[in-house]
Amino acid sequence: MVIDQTTRSAGTYGKATAQKASNEFKPKMLEFIPGKVFVVGVILLISFIAYSSQLFLFLPAYGWWTWESAMTLLPLNALVGMVFYNYYLAVTTDPGKIPAYWEPPSSLIAPIKEVASEGVTGPRFCKSCAVYKPPRSHHCRYCKRCVLKMDHHCPWINNCVGHNNYGHFVRFIIFANTACIYVLVLLIARVRYILSAIRHFQYDAEPSMTQVVFMVLNFILAFIVVFCVGVLTVYQLYCMSRNQTNIEAWERGKVETLIKRGKILPVQYPFDIGLYQNICNVLGPKPLLWLWPKQMQGDGLSFPVIHGTDPRLPFYWPPRDPDDLRPSIFSSKYKRQQEKQQLLREDPNAIVEESEGYYDSGSFVTDSENEYSLDDEEEGMRKLVNNNLYDLSGTYYDDQPANQYRRPSNHRDISSGDDSDDDDTIPLSSFTTRKKIPSSKED
Structure with missing residues (x-):
């Protein structure tokens, strides 16, 4: 055993x-790789697909400057113009930074200060930036700062996708996908015309080698863009319909699994206020202008929530996995660890107690579960945190079946108000596949 x-x-x-x-x-x-390299690459890719296909394939096929070519290619150029403009906005718009003056409501901070020595959790706090995190904000390791309503860091725009440029990014990928589909349709129509002409012995319609090369290149590149950007577009529209960012979609999956396993109390996601309102929060209140570029509404510090939601819940969301938490920066345990490290820096020969497994990197590891046990302070902290979650969820678990909620058996049963900054920037490819959490049989 x-x-x-x-x-x-x-x-x-x-x-x-x-x-x-x-x-x-x-x-x-x-x-x-400098971020500008990605931006230049995207611009070159869009330009190549949009303009090489017209200059070498479509315009010669329609007799250059004719009414038919204008009616066919003007919509394509309008789409390309919207692609470039929304891309420019997504790249150059600041995603949103936390104002220097911002703090959570005093009603949330005051109780924490009163019991700070007991390590009670509170509003999320970023250790890297040394600021409180507003609801839905996260720390980006690439931008090295906290971003309001952070969705993800996108190297292709050399920027974070956050509150201020989220709408621009969504419109950019929608128009990019639509423009490439338009090019593919024209390419397929052109190939069908050539094959039909050859079958009827009209060899003058046979394309030149240059046209064949550009036809193949454009078809391959446009298909790749439609496939990759199409998957991203569908997923972004799905997230937008639920009023969640990519990070929040990841968090909701983890929270739902933890609730099913009985590790945390049930807490409702507070920002899903209905399909229509969810879309309006991103694309604007007028449906006819949803695809027209515009500034995002709101300041990115507060957001509409479901009617009847506890006003404290947005500041605590998401609930943390008790097995993955580290000591809160408000806890006396964290202060003791910092004092020990400071003492060792001043006097390397000083004799101090052994570390209990806290590392500045955010990991909380010990070699054995038996090396550490909950002391009175942490036990009190656990009770206070569970009471806090009870207030938010409105559910009292002593009246529920005994196996519905289990307190984790190891020493990491500590709820923390500060986020693990390393978890905020998650690879975008992992959002489309939900992370599997081991079954409760192994707990």
Whole structure:
């Protein structure tokens, strides 16, 4: 039994190390390749598909400047113009930064200060920026700051997708996808015409080698864009219909799994206020102008919530997995760790107690579950946190079946008000596939 537990711990630690190494590779890659390279690449790709197809394929086929060519290609050029304009807005618009004066309501901060020595959780706090996080904001490791309503960091726009440029980004991918589909339709029509002409022995319609090369290149590139950007567009529209960012979609999946496993109390996602209102929050209140570029509504610091939602819930969302939490910056345990590290920096020969497993990187690891046990302070913290969650969820679990809510058995049963900054920037490819959490049988 001890061997199995040790093996499981070693395997978990190995997976965590591999995941950390994988997460560290992407920032280094993005730091090595200047962001402007991605932007220039996108501009060249759009320009090549849009204009080489017209100059070498469509205009010669329609007799250059004719009424038929104008009626066919003007819609394409209008789409391309909207692609470039929305791309420009997505690249150059600041996604949103936390104002220096912003703090959560005093009613949320005051209770935390009163029991700060007991490590009670509170509104989310960013250790990297040393500021409180407004609802739905996250820290971007690439931009090295917190972003309002952060969706994800997109290297293709060399910018974060956040509150201020989220609508521009959604319109950009919609128009890019539509324009490439339009090009594909014209290419297919052109190929059908050529094949039909050859079948009827009209060999003068046979394309030149240059036209064949550009036809193949445009078809391949447009198809790749439609496939990749199309998947992203569908997923973004799905998230927009639920009024959630990519990060929040990931968080909701984790929260739902944790609730099913009985690790946390049920808490409702507060920002899903209905399909129509969800879309209006991103694209504007007038449906006829949803695809027309415009500034985002609101300041990115507060958002409409479901009627009857506890006003504190947006500041606490999402509930954290008790098994993955680290000590709160408000806790005395965190202060003790900082004091020990400061003492060692001043006097390397000083004798201090052994570390209890806290690392500045955000990891909270010990070699064995038996090396650490909850002391009175942390037990009190756990009770206070659970009471806080009870206030938010409106559910009292002592009246429920005994197996519906289980307190985790290890030492990491600590709720923290600060976010793990390393978790805020998640690879976009992982959003379309929900992360699997081991079954409760292994807990």
